[in-house]
Amino acid sequence: MTQILSTQGFSFEFDLKDHNILIVDDNPTNLSVIVDFLEDAGLTVLVAQDGESSLRRAKYAKPGIILLDVLMPGIDGYETCRRLKSTPETQDIPVIFMTALSSTEDKLKGFELGAVDYITKPIQPAEVLARVKLHLQFRYMTQTLSRQNEVLKIEIEQRKTIQTRLRKINSKLEQEAKERINAQKALKDLNFELEQRVEKRTILLAKSNHKLQQEIIERKQAEADLKSSLTEKEVLLKEIYHRVKNNLLVVSSLLEIQSNCIEDPETIRILKNSQDRIHSMALVHEQLYSSENLKEIDISIYIQALLEKISSSHVKMKQKIDFIVDTQELHLNIETVNSCGLIINELVTNALEHAFVDRPQGNIWLSLQRNDKCEIVLTIKDDGRGVPPDFDFYETESLGLRLVRILTRQLEGEIELDLENNTCFKITFSELNYSDRL
Numbered sequence: 001m002t003q004i005l006s007t008q009g010f011s012f013e014f015d016l017k018d019h020n021i022l023i024v025d026d027n028p029t030n031l032s033v034i035v036d037f038l039e040d041a042g043l044t045v046l047v048a049q050d051g052e053s054s055l056r057r058a059k060y061a062k063p064g065i066i067l068l069d070v071l072m073p074g075i076d077g078y079e080t081c082r083r084l085k086s087t088p089e090t091q092d093i094p095v096i097f098m099t100a101l102s103s104t105e106d107k108l109k110g111f112e113l114g115a116v117d118y119i120t121k122p123i124q125p126a127e128v129l130a131r132v133k134l135h136l137q138f139r140y141m142t143q144t145l146s147r148q149n150e151v152l153k154i155e156i157e158q159r160k161t162i163q164t165r166l167r168k169i170n171s172k173l174e175q176e177a178k179e180r181i182n183a184q185k186a187l188k189d190l191n192f193e194l195e196q197r198v199e200k201r202t203i204l205l206a207k208s209n210h211k212l213q214q215e216i217i218e219r220k221q222a223e224a225d226l227k228s229s230l231t232e233k234e235v236l237l238k239e240i241y242h243r244v245k246n247n248l249l250v251v252s253s254l255l256e257i258q259s260n261c262i263e264d265p266e267t268i269r270i271l272k273n274s275q276d277r278i279h280s281m282a283l284v285h286e287q288l289y290s291s292e293n294l295k296e297i298d299i300s301i302y303i304q305a306l307l308e309k310i311s312s313s314h315v316k317m318k319q320k321i322d323f324i325v326d327t328q329e330l331h332l333n334i335e336t337v338n339s340c341g342l343i344i345n346e347l348v349t350n351a352l353e354h355a356f357v358d359r360p361q362g363n364i365w366l367s368l369q370r371n372d373k374c375e376i377v378l379t380i381k382d383d384g385r386g387v388p389p390d391f392d393f394y395e396t397e398s399l400g401l402r403l404v405r406i407l408t409r410q411l412e413g414e415i416e417l418d419l420e421n422n423t424c425f426k427i428t429f430s431e432l433n434y435s436d437r438l
Helices: 028-040 051-061 077-086 104-112 125-186 188-259 265-289 299-314 334-354 399-410
Strands: 002-007 010-015 020-024 044-048 065-069 095-099 117-120 296-298 320-327 331-333 361-370 376-382 414-418 423-429
Touching: 020 028, 020 051, 028 044, 028 125, 044 051, 051 065, 051 077, 065 077, 065 125, 077 095, 077 104, 095 125, 104 117, 117 125, 125 188, 296 299, 296 334, 299 320, 299 334, 299 361, 331 334, 334 361, 334 376, 334 399, 334 423, 399 414, 399 423
Parallel strands: 020 044, 020 065, 065 095, 095 117, 320 361
Antiparallel strands: 002 010, 296 331, 361 376, 376 423, 414 423
């Protein structure tokens, strides 16, 4: 079935029957269920049962997307994904992991290797189809826009060539006119004939000028079309950010539903913390699609929204925890805000869970400023009960604090912990310098 995908002033005809998919899984049962469902939806399905054979099939079949299991005989899914992304013929093919591994580290590893999505087993075929269709649509629209841009560039170059030729023609006509004027003086008996020839040449010159003006109009139209194409790209990016935010909130809701079926408090707490991390990332995409600037976020507004969400989730009804926030108006890119937001989420959540146990009130200070070296300094402090004297931040097995250390390294920053005046974390980093994606 053909589907018309459209943005402002531009449409794409998308049909699942025009695309194929490679599924890599060594479990015949999993393959049978998902293959039947996707083929019924109209997709052409290719199958591989180990990493090595999937690399060969991907190289020659060029599938539109790859569903990749992690745990397989021979090389695992992570190594297979790494090889796919390092091979020119397959590096642009989107990869979605399918696995029973659901820890944050496993997901982070998959995304770091270049995967575009992560599906946790047991697999729901309808969900798989929805995600596959979304990524196929996005890839199809991106490739179509790229081809349109190349066509426009070729047309502009052709118009430039025509203009050059026209200038040469005009120059030649002018030279001929001069020669005919000189000939008129020397050959008076041919005056009438020469006047007729000049008149004809004048008409030709007028036609050439008219054609040149028409070419200029067409070139201006091509430039207008190019600007329109760029505007459509911005609209498409905002739609992508909006869908990513919605998908993250769907994942958070699924965790909420799962926690309602669990009685173990520690497991519920872990699921709750995972929800907070997902909300932290979702807020970034919400800020992006509601902003005029698709590359940067005002982190002061983002922090305010993040603290409100954390407070509503973790502050008990009879507690009074005040947040004292001091942030400059800083506009940072999405990579930096994502990591910084997760650090704030972990440290503030940790303080609310442990610093104010059996305490009716307390304060948390959060500061984000630029220092004299143009570095960003994030400080989070509380007046809670503190930590034991023998506490070693770099040896703790807490997932949240380990994540803080990992994210600080990702920001290429440094972290300091001051335990003399209650508990104070100070993280110094610079904005991550990634290449422009727009």
